[in-house]
Amino acid sequence: MAIERIHHVAYRCKDAKQTVEWYGKHLGMDFVLAIAEDKVPSTHAPDPYMHVFLDAGNGNVLAFFELPNSPDMGRDEATPEWVQHLAFKVGSVEELEATKAKLEAAGIPVVGVTDHTIFKSIYFFDPNGHRLELACDTATPDMNAKLDAVKWEMLEEWAKTRRAPKHAAWMHEQEFAGTGA
Template identity: 85%
Template sequence: MAIQRIHHVAYRCHDAKQTVEWYRDHLGMDFVLAIAEDQVPSTHAPDPYMHVFIDAGGGNILAFFELPNSPTMGRDEATPNWVQHIAFKVDSVAELEATKARLQAKGIDVVGVTDHTIFKSIYFFDPNGHRLELACDTNTPEMDRKLDDVKWDMLNEWAQTKRAPKHAAWMHEKELGQGTA
């Protein structure tokens, strides 16, 4: 079997129409499909829903379910809110900065621009409480090679110690102006 790409990623939303309009208005994503059923096709459970699909670019589809008969939507309280997020790639740092300014002008709180050495990003929440990230790659082939060379060593060390390995500490140091503090 060979996976071709992610077909879609689905999350829950409070209001399908509001969600579609928010992603269209703030991130320029097109609404591509709506499916509504009174019964879940896979389980046959009686649970009406609206399932909307939004074009996230590059063949990637972001989908949402509105479930009016389910308990109020929450989040996994055992997971910090910065962990679970959806990250979208943008073309340039200038686009990242312009988007940050546009979102802030519309009253959306934005964290960043955060420099991760191999990319820069901003963070904010959609109207459903899902954390979003916009990221712009700033990596070089040398950085990619260095990270590729140590990925298995890092993973194996983590698996044994549950402590952050230091193989890529250069990413967070001010070495030759490439790292971050």
């Protein structure tokens, strides 16, 4: 078996209509499909839902479930809110910066532009509390080759020590140069 691509990624939402409209307005995602049932097809549990699907570009689909009979949405309080997020690729730093300005003009708080050396990104939350990232690749082929060459060594060291390996410390050296940090 070979995985072809992600068919869709599904998250819960508070309000399906609000979610579809928000992603269309702020991220330009088209609404492509809605499915609603009174029973869950896989388990046959009596649990009505609205399942909406959005076009995230290049065959990628982002989906949401509104579950009116379930308790209010929460999040895993043991996991920092910056950890779980959806990251979407954009084509240029200019597009990233323009989107940041558009989001902020709409009253949406944005963190960044953050320079990760191999990409730049911004972070913000959707109306359901899901953290989103927009990222623009900036890596050179040499950077990608350096990272590829050390990935297994880094993973092995991490598995043994649970401390950040320094094989790719060059990615962050500029960030702290001259700051005293």
